[in-house]
Amino acid sequence: MLSHGLSLVDHGGQGSPLILLHGFLGSGDDWLSVLPELKNKYHCYTIDLPGHGSSGGFSDEISAEADAFAGISDRVHRLLSEEGLLPATVMGYSLGGRIALGFASHYPDDVELLILEGANPGLKTERERQERIDSDSRWSQRFRAEPLKDVLKDWYRQPVFSSLTEEQRNKLVKQRSIDNDGSLLADAMDLLSLGRQSDWWHVSSQLTCNVVYIVGERDNKFLAIAEALKKEAFKKNGKVCKAVVADAGHNAHRDNPKDFLVSLFSAECLKG
Known part of the structure; x- marks a missing residue:
């Protein structure tokens, strides 16, 4: 289904809604390796973000907004609300994790x-943000x-x-070259640069969920971010826990689907 410029796919399952948001260069299909197990606990839905998969490009309305993240959040919310899928569990990888946050x-x-999963809560200084915008x-x-x-x-x-093998790297290049449009990716890069994202380090510690x-375990940069988020939340009584996936790099659910699921379902803050 395509609504509000977003493609929503119902994968079925049992339980409350789980909304899955993919990373840059990806699509909802990136979650297929973990969907069978997730469907035993949740009713699963994937959304293709603008510029990716079946969602097409960015609307003129979003492109003109000062904050594209807010524009996408609003459209995701309207879509899920109209489908009766709220409240929901929301899971996002990398760019999708930033959208989820x-x-x-x-x-x-x-x-x-x-x-x-491997999501950056934001850059803290104007210099960092500008350097990232320039790089993107x-x-x-x-x-x-x-x-x-x-x-x-x-x-x-x-x-x-860096954790990718040469075989994995070549496979990704081949797959992503077929699945994507360079001009749409460029739009996503410009509008959704980490340098344009708000500082959301405080969000996880303020949520009631x-x-x-x-x-x-091989994603050193984001292991450090996970630990920093835990400390930030601890100071403010937030409920944040870290789950580490063995034998995996930045895209843990692709690198090791089995251990990804084990680590997720055994996360400390989900016990009891």
Whole structure:
């Protein structure tokens, strides 16, 4: 179903709604490896974010907004509300995790559980934000001007993807080159740059629901973020726990689906 410029797919299952948000370059299909087990506990839905999958490009309305994250959160909320899917558990990977965090910031009463996989809560200084905007702008220019396959070869050489084997890297480049449009990715890069995202470090500690931050054991940058979020929440009595996935890098649910599910369902703040 396509509504509010977003593609929502009902995968079925048992229990309360679970909304799954993919990362940059991905689509709802990226969750297929973990959906069978998730459906034993939740009624699962995937959403393709703007510029990805079946959702097409960004609307002129979102493109013109000062805060694209707020615009997407609003559209996701309207879509889920119209379908009677709120409140829900919301899980997002990387870019999807950042969208999930923004959604929880704007609509905290509609989130029963927030699950973040390798998601950055935001940059804390103006200098960091501007440097990230400049870096993302260089990438977006390449996405618009160069063959997608060539850009992706360099994209997957970034430090955050250092845990990938050469075989895994080549497979991703091939798959993502087929599944994506360079100009739409460039729009996503420009509008959803981490440098344009609000500082959401405080959000997880202010929510009344539990927050699970799940991360691959080889994803050192985001392991540190997970620990920092726990400490921030502890100071403010928030309910944040870290779940570490063995033998996995940044995209833990792709690298090790089995242990991803084990780590998620055994997360400390979900016990009892």
